[in-house]
Amino acid sequence: MTFKYFITDQEFIEGKVMVIEEEVWSESLVCEYLKSDAKHLRFPYGPGLETLNYSFLTQFPPESVEGIEIYSYAAVDISPLAHFTNLKGISLGPYKGKLDLSKWQNLEVLQLKYKNTVREFVDLPKLHTLYMDNIPGEDFSMIAGMKQLVNLSIHGGKQVSANGLQHLDNLKYLELYRLKSLKDWSALTPQNAIQRMNVQKCGGIDYAPSKEAFLKAVKQAENHD
Numbered sequence: 001m002t003f004k005y006f007i008t009d010q011e012f013i014e015g016k017v018m019v020i021e022e023e024v025w026s027e028s029l030v031c032e033y034l035k036s037d038a039k040h041l042r043f044p045y046g047p048g049l050e051t052l053n054y055s056f057l058t059q060f061p062p063e064s065v066e067g068i069e070i071y072s073y074a075a076v077d078i079s080p081l082a083h084f085t086n087l088k089g090i091s092l093g094p095y096k097g098k099l100d101l102s103k104w105q106n107l108e109v110l111q112l113k114y115k116n117t118v119r120e121f122v123d124l125p126k127l128h129t130l131y132m133d134n135i136p137g138e139d140f141s142m143i144a145g146m147k148q149l150v151n152l153s154i155h156g157g158k159q160v161s162a163n164g165l166q167h168l169d170n171l172k173y174l175e176l177y178r179l180k181s182l183k184d185w186s187a188l189t190p191q192n193a194i195q196r197m198n199v200q201k202c203g204g205i206d207y208a209p210s211k212e213a214f215l216k217a218v219k220q221a222e223n224h225d
Contacts, residue, residue: 003029007038012129012151013089013109015039015066025056033060040067040089058083067109070095091131122146128170131155140164154179162187169193176202185218 004021017040018033033041041060054070057080067089070076075094081087087104091111101107102120110121111131121127122143129151135142137159143149144164152168153175161184165174175198176182183203188194199208204221208214 003032005029005032007036010040010067010089013040013067015088017042017067017069019044027056027059030059034064039065040069041065042069042091043071045071045073045093053077054080057081060084062086067091069111088126135159144168153177157182160184166192172196174198176200178202183221188214188218190215 003026005018007016007018010017016036016038018036018038019042020029021044022029054076057068060083062083062085065084066086068081068084068087069089069091070078071091071093073093075096076092077097078092078095078099079097081090082100082103086106088106089109090101090104090107091109095112098117099112100120101110101118101124105124106126107124108126109129110124110127112118113133114135121130122145126148127146128148130143130146130149131153132155134156135154136157139159139161141164143152144167147167147169149168150170151173152171155177157179158181159179160181162182163184164187165171166187166189171192171194173196174194177198177200179202181203194211197208197211197214199205199214199217205214205217208217
């Protein structure tokens with residue numbers, strides 16, 4: 001029997017991922033996964049499995065999956081994720097249910113929409129890549145203590161100042177998108193360690209796809225004021 005899936009590399013975390021494109025779940029996919037060299041699972045946007053409750057995830061051995069990605073248009077019940085004991089990567093679209101991140105102290109990559117129930121992400125010691133929507137606050141002091149961060153992407157929010165980002169000494173990539181009130185960039189000096197930047201629709205900066213473009217846009221905004 002032939003199943004719709006493929007195995008590929010990933011960008012920010014070690015280990016191959018099995019991308020499952022089946023519209024109907026089969027327990028045989030567990031066997032296919034265990035026979036492969038994949039350590040992560042990805043369920044992309046599509047008309048199929050997103051309509052299920054993902055309880056089938058408990059058919060995998062608890063330590064066999066190191067990363068899980070579920071992308072859907074409808075909110076997914078993510079309670080089956082508690083079955084896994086050694087997750088290093090979590091990427092989610094809309095979700096419902098409590099996500100207790102504190103149980104995965106080896107988590108390296110996290111992508112999801114902020115909720116008060118996931119505040120413990122700031123204490124994860126190995127988290128180096130964070131993609132998050134709508135972090136609260138007028139600046140970035142909430143994540144200022146996450147000095148291990150290497151990659152940071154923030155979409156949406158009410159921040160007016162970049163304060164807090166200057167404390168992320170290991171940050172190499174920064175993406176900011178649709179933070180419309182963000183106009184105080186003084187925390188991001190040209191001397192910071194960031195190598196790549198992508199800033200779009202933030203305050204007076206419409207499109208700056210590089211660090212050089214960002215610094216130029218900030219200087220122009222200051223001269224305009």
